[in-house]
Each structure stands twice: as C-alpha cells, then as structure tokens.
Amino acid sequence: MSPPVVLTIAGTDSSGGAGIAADLATFAALGVHGACVVTAVTAQDTTGVRAIHPVPVAVVAAQLDAVLEDLAPVAVKTGMLATPEVVRLVAERCADRLLVVDPVIVATSGAVLAPAEVVAAYRDVLLPVATVATPNEEEFEALGRPGGRVLVTRGGDIATTNDHGTGCTHSAALAAHLAHGADLATAAARADAFVARQLQLSKDWTLGRGRGPVAHLHTPTEGEPR
Template sequence: MNATPPVVVTIAGTDSGGAAGVAADLTTFAALGVHGACVVTAVTAQDTLGVRAVHPVPPEVVEAQLDAVLEDLDPVAVKTGMLADPAIVALVARRCRDRLLVVDPVLVATSGAVLAGPAVVAAYREHLLPVATVSTPNPDEDAVLGRDHGTPVLRTGSGAADVLERPGLAPLVLPHRRVDTTNDHGSGCTHSAALAARLALGDDLPAAARHAAAFVGERLERGRTWRLGRGRGSVPHVL
C-alpha cells in the first residue's frame, strides 16, 4: 500500500502561460512526490513575453482558501510566491509561522514587470522574512529587501552556485551546473517549490537546497530545445 504523501501548499499567483506561479509549483510538487494544495493570491494575464495584467484576489478570499487548506489538509510545508498585498503578507506570517515556510519573495517578473509595491516590501521585512524557515531571493530581490532578516537565506541566481546563509554559521556555497538556455521562465518558482517539497520529505536545509538546484538544472537541460511561445519559454516540470 502506498504511503500518504506529505502536503505542501503554495500561496501564489497564477500564470496563464503555465510556466510560473501556481502552475509551476503544483507540477513540481507532483514531480517530487508530495501532494500540492494551492491558495491563489492573484490572477495574472501572462505569457512568455511578459505580464499583461494582474488582478489581485481580495484578502478575505485568500484567507478563506488558506483556512480550508490548513484546517483540513494540515500541510507540512508552505511555499509562498506572489503575495500582492501587505495584508496577505501579514496573514501568511501569522498563520504559517509554525510550519516549514519557504518564502520566494516574488517582487519583479522576469520580464521586468513590478509585482509588489513598497508596502508589500515593507510587510515582507516586518512580518514574513523574520518567521521564514528559508527565503530564496534573487539578486534583484535581495537588493530591495536588504540582507539581514535573522533567518536562513538561500541566495540564488548568481552564476553557477547558490549561497546558503544561516545565522551563526559560515556561508555554505552550493555549486550547481549552469545551463545555457532561454527556456527558463518559471525557474525561480520551480526552485523554491522543489526546496519546499524536499523539506517536507525530510531533508535538512542544505540537502534540500542541493536537491532543488539539481532538479532545476535537470529540467532546464530537458527543455533547452523547446519552442514554446515567442519569448522566454517554460521550464519543463514533469517530463
């Protein structure tokens, strides 16, 4: 008899192109053997060329979705993406602080579209980053959020290595292969979703970080010759 898989919930926006956000998270969860639940924070009109429109979900509807997941499925881990509203940032911090919490601070899309204003950034700093199990900022997000949050940070997107910084410990450099491809839309979401899944499966943080980087590298290699859309194509998640 198959064992019941751990539950991981993504709290994020949609991507109508299927490459990032909730779509990337749920397919990554499935590929890694955890059950994915979702809380939708915003609906985006998005393709491989960029973000055309963003429709935030009202905070009370986000809270109702989160209540449904937390009260019934009792997820082991929570992964955040686009949160869209400072009230939602504070809600997630309040309700999810006692679970494995992977914070991917989605502030700017790959296309350059701004997805979070100053109030959201301030809420991340005040409420969410201090209670995260780990956050995964890319260099642009790092520059906006600042560097000292008192909790582990996995700094990504800088060449052929990630750097895991944990309070009181020396930084841990985690080399990974660099894949030459333009089919990388959704790679940040995929990475943080894989990290959350591996933590839910019992990995410690360094092991989960290594597995997440390897998962993304393998997927980028598989999709290197794909021809999806007219812009930056999708990372393949399950093929």
C-alpha cells in the same frame, strides 16, 4: 503510505510556466501532495506580465483556512502574495510550519511585481518567521540584502532562454524536499539539481515569443531520491 502535503500560496500564470502551475507540477514530480491558495490572477505570457488582479484578502483567508484545517500541510511555499494584507496573513497563519518564502517582487524579465508596501511587509513581517527565503538577485537587493536563512537563486548554469518559472520551481522543489524530511542543506542541493535537470530538458524548446518555460515534464528514474 500517504504523501506529505505541501501548500503553495501564490498567483496564477496564464502561460503555465510559473506561479501555482509550476508549483503543483513540481510537487507532483517530487512525490508530495500539492494544495493551493490563489492570491492573484495574472495575465502573462513568455514576454511579460500584462495584468494582475489581486484576490480579496477575505477570500485568500477562506482558502487558507480550508487547507490548514483539513489537510495539515507539513510545509508552505509562498509566491506572489500581491498585497501587504496577504503577506501579514501568511505570517500570522503559517509561522508554525516549514515556510519557504519566494518573495515575488521582481520578475526575471525585470518587471516589478510588488509595490513598496508589499516589499516592506515581506521584510518586516514575513521573512523573520520564514524557514528560508529564496529571492533572486534583484529581489535580494530590493529587500535590503537580508541576512539569516536566505538562498539567492540565480537560475543555474544551463545556457538557455527557457527559464520562465525557474524561481518558482526551485522554491517549490525546496519545500517538497523539506517536507520529505531533508535538512536545509540537503533540500537545497536537491532543489538545485532538480532545476538544473529541468532547464537542461527545456533548453532547446521553442514555446512562445519570449523567455520560454522551464520544463515541468518529469519521469522519475528507478532509485532516484525524492
């Protein structure tokens, strides 16, 4: 039986901890086929973001068309969208699917990743058509504390500085469980449990000079719910 397809629309992370790298690894761990649309190329490491290069909206649209027309993803998960034009594109093309919006506006490190016009596009165009949004606490405030289906992510209760990519991993896990047919409450609980387990796995790692990555190593145990 073919696995469900989940699409991530997000940026790259050269450190491998967040963005598309985290999303695809999470999808694979949770039994869905991951497709991707690259919206931005970032230069970043465990200490912060050094540079962001947005992909032209026409190229983002071409990638999106290629996936939607051929693979028919059950769910779509967004990460860094980089420009208001891309935010509007996603709202137009993906409103008819399970849509998990991780509004990448403020990094865990405190770095601001989106200008005001992108924040406005999220608030006015994308959040109204989302199945669920997963901002962190800073992003929730930046968006004006929106109501509706919003799950504010806090990174779990594991004492560790290895939490780079936690938000991406959580929203990707949520999208994967929704694609498997779980209702929102069940998918959210399973996503929380997955992130907690991955944080526990990586809590004592020493990778990089800053906030290390949440683990994306995963071997499912027999009978484990996906």
